[in-house]
Amino acid sequence: MKNIRFAILILILLPVSSCEDDFLDLKPLDSISEANVWEDLNLIELYVNDRYNELPHGFPQWAGGLRMTGITDESYHMHEARFLDKYTQGGLTSGSLNMYYFNGFWLDAYKAIRNQNIFLENIDRYEPNTGEEDRVRQLTAEIRFLRAYFYTELISRYGGVPLITTTFNVNSNFDVPRASFDDCVEFIVNELDEAIVDLPNRGDAIGASFGRITKGAAIGLKIRALMFNASPLFNVANDISKWQQVADACEELFNLSQYTLSSDYQGLFLNPMDSEVIFFKQFLDQFGFELVDEPSDFYFHYRGGHNINEWRFPNGDGGWISENPRQxxxxxxxxxSGHIPVLGYTGAPNNLQPIINPNANDYNPNNPYQNRDPRLRYSVLYDNTEFKGRNLEMWTGGKDSRDPNVDFWWNGHRLGYGIRKSLDESWNLNDGVSGGQPWIYMRLSEFYLTYAEAQYHLGNYSTAVTYINQIRQRPGVNMPPINSSGDLLQKIKHERKIELAFESNRWYDARRWLDAEVDFAKDIIAVEPINNPSTGTRSYRYFYFEGGTGNRSFPQSHYLWPIPIEEILKSNLQQNPGY
Structure with a gap:
């Protein structure tokens, strides 16, 4: 059916630039009067819509994408390594790096919070007509969710932060101290509990409301905040009651009966209507909002596209393959059979020999991608795998190998792999650089894994195993079940690493577990596929990408980011340790 597109101009209702006195200043309205905005429900809704656009996402994009995989042990980001090395090599300071990943996030988050505070201070000025009360309450709940979202992201990076709930004026006290981490979590949970009451269920969010914030999304965000609060990074006293709060919130989500595990692990990242998806960001290749009227395709979109296809597609299909998973x-x-095939490496840095797990009898080092967890094939581009109707040629001189005549930064791959997850294989270079597939913020598998982790800490091992195995044994994956013998917590961590790979979870998880000092400090190992033209077979050379020089590091200070030096100098904020 022909698309019916309604492009709505974005109203720049309020300026968002900060003054030199504080990051939450309030300047005069410019393009439309304040009185007009809060007297018209359509303008109010447009204001809320534009707040959605402030949400960051994890896709490659010239601005607004938080590509967290490149600062973890998941992958190496070729195009941006020159920026991210400050973090991966232990050189991050409060003033040495002025970019979106680090200093910029603090500023942008508080700008967004300021815009949300403006709404909450003014919405009571609107006198709803008959039948509009529920809509006003829902919009207010959406804003409360968005404010809680940014505070959750802030505390996961910085620890306790200033809780700003009003806009500032010339008479305001700008020296707002950092609240404790526990107080921040309490604020977030209270905000979300209040919002949940007025948000729709997924099944009720139809038409133009599909893709907007729901009860499930709000409960999911509450689970994340409580999970951070319960984890070792912030739960120094090992208060087990905090894990009970996590478990209770997970059960609150499950009891909605709105979501089920997907049987299409690869396809769910292209389909926001998949039964597993809880909260997503759908994109357009143009500015504005749009309703797409097609069978089963009528929902709320965000302005702008992203560059994921060009950044992640293999060289042979016009992409850069910029994000390289590590060996x-x-x-x-x-x-x-359920065994990790390679336990480590030995030998010379430029010719490493894999230490093969003797229990992995189904592993063939001459065909290392055969007989593997299906999620490897769904998530990673590797040599000889099928993609867009052909087998990839990652070997030197192959169609998908690096071009020695093209600049380093725009010319992957360097590690022998690319990220497949979320790629739209129907995309072609001539289609342009923008992509429209959704960014999945939350899906049910994440919260099954969180529930399993909480149940482990509560001593309910059989329940933890049950929820892990539901993920492993769902259709399309069909991996052997685990049991509670051995180190069950490590099994839970491992499953979370594999299931949520390249979804911007790994950086948060390794830090909250206090594992990053070891996991993120390991040297990068790469593979070079070698093609035998006479037989068409491959052999594989493994080597340290950076020569095994040990330049990867994760100092203890990196568990939290530094507050931007500009904010420290103009206020009484206390800096995080080590900066």
Whole structure:
């Protein structure tokens, strides 16, 4: 059916630039009077819509994408390594790096919070007509969710932060101290509990409301905040009651009966209507909002596209293959018998020999991608795998190998792999650089894994195993079940690493577990496929990408980001340790 498109101009209702006195200043309205906005429900809704656009996402994009995989042990980001090395090599300071990943996030988050505070201070000025009360309450709940979202992201990066709930004027006290982490979590949870009451269920969010914030999204965000609060990074006293709060919130989500595990692990990242998806961001290749009227395709979109296809597509299909999974991460994908195939490496830095797990009898080092967890094939581009109707040629001189005549930064791959997850294989270079597939913020598998982790800490091992195995044994994955013998917590961590790979979870998880000092400090291992033209077979050379020089590091200070030096100098904020 022909698309019916309604492009709505974005109203720049309020300026968002900060003054030199504080990051939450309030300047005069410019393009439309304040009185007009809060007297018209359509303008109010447009204001809320534009707040959605402030949400960051994890896709490659010239601005607004938080590509967290490149600062973890998941992958190496070729195009942006020159920026991210400050973090991955232990050189991050409060003043040395002025870019979106670090200093810029603090500023942008508080700008968004300021815009949300403006709404909450003014919405009571609107006198709803008969039948509009529920809509006003829902919009207010959406704003409360968005404010809670940014505070959750802030505390996960910085620890306790200033809780700003009003806009500032010339008479305001700008020296707002950092609240404790527990107080921040309490604020977030209270905000979300209040919002949940007035948000629709997924099944009720139809038409133009599909894709807007729902009860499930709000409960999911509450789970994340409580999970951070319960984890070792912030739960220094090991208060087990905090894990009970996590478990209770997970059960609150499950009891909605709105979501089920997907049987299409690869396809769910292209389909926001998949039964597993809880909250997503759908994109357009143009500015504005749009309703797409097609069978089963009528929902709320965001302005702008992203560059994921061009950044991640293989060279042979016009892409840059810029995000390269690391060999040691690939080794974490089990064989179909349920064993990790490679336990480590030995030998010369430029010719490493894999230490093969003797229990992995179904692993063939001459065909290392055969008999592996299906999620490897769904998530990673590797040599000889099928993609867009052909087998990839990642070997030197192959169609998908690096071009020695093209600049380093725009010319992957360097590690032998690319990220497949979320790629739209129907895309072609002539279609342009923008992509429209959704960014999945939350899906049910994440919260099954969180529930399993909470139940482990509560001593309910059989329940933890049950929820892990529901993920492993769902259709399309069909991996062997785990049991509670051995180190169950490590099994839970491993499953979370594999299931949520390249979805911007790994950076948060390794830090909250206090594992990053070891996991993120390992040297990068790469693979070079070598083609035998006479037989068409491959052999594989493994080597340290950076020569095994040990330049990867994760100092203890990196568990939290530094507050931007500009904010420290103009206020009484206390800096995080180590900066």
């Amino acid at each position: 040691e991460f690939i080794d974490q994908y089990e064989t179909v």
